Amino acid sequence: MKNLVFMLAATAALLVCQPCYSQAPNEKVIMNELVGELLECSVYLNISQLCTEQANPRLSQTLGEKADVLRELGIQLGTKIGVTQEGITSSINLLSKQLMTRQGNSCVNGSVNIERYNDFCAALSRSIAPRFKELAEGRKCNGSYRC
Numbered sequence: 042m043k044n045l046v047f048m049l050a051a052t053a054a055l056l057v058c059q060p061c062y063s064q065a066p067n068e069k070v071i072m073n074e075l076v077g078e079l080l081e082c083s084v085y086l087n088i089s090q091l092c093t094e095q096a097n098p099r100l101s102q103t104l105g106e107k108a109d110v111l112r113e114l115g116i117q118l119g120t121k122i123g124v125t126q127e128g129i130t131s132s133i134n135l136l137s138k139q140l141m142t143r144q145g146n147s148c149v150n151g152s153v154n155i156e157r158y159n160d161f162c163a164a165l166s167r168s169i170a171p172r173f174k175e176l177a178e179g180r181k182c183n184g185s186y187r188c
Contacts (some may be wrong), residue, residue, distance in 0.1 A: 067108055068113045071173065071177055072121070072122045073120065073124070074176055075169060077132065078133050078135055078172065079118070079165065080129065080136060082111050082166070083108045083112035084137050084140055085108075085140060085162055086107050086108035086111065087104075087105065087108045088137070088141065088151075089104045089151065089154070090108060091104075105125055111162075111165070111166060114169070141148060143157075152158060162184045163176070
């Protein structure tokens with residue numbers, strides 16, 4: 042239920058803000074970056090889901106649900122700015138390979154991705170509005186997101 046409320050609130054906020062990003066080409070770039078970050082966090086959560094499946098099925102299920110919400114929001118926003126389904130699928134595939142490579146293709150090294158993504162993705166899961174504002178202010182690389 043929390044996930045549904047978050048998704049509805051985020052979608053509503055961006056629909057209200059649609060005139061904001063449809064008027065300036067820079068806003069489309071910002072939205073594209075946000076879409077990429079939503080997909081990146083969904084991939085991080087999916088990998089975490091797979092790595093916790095045996096040890097903690099309940100946590101694994103929660104991670105999977107959060108990943109689904111972020112992916113769906115990324116798809117919705119991406120579609121609004123012209124990202125195709127093929128583009129989204131390619132991004133997810135590339136991100137999956139990149140994150141698995143970063144942790145040595147093994148769940149035993151999952152802490153590498155946890156350190157990089159956990160705080161950032163948790164904040165993005167709570168609300169995308171602060172991140173949109175940061176990107177609009179030109180703050181792509183901040184304390185919780187490392188480039």
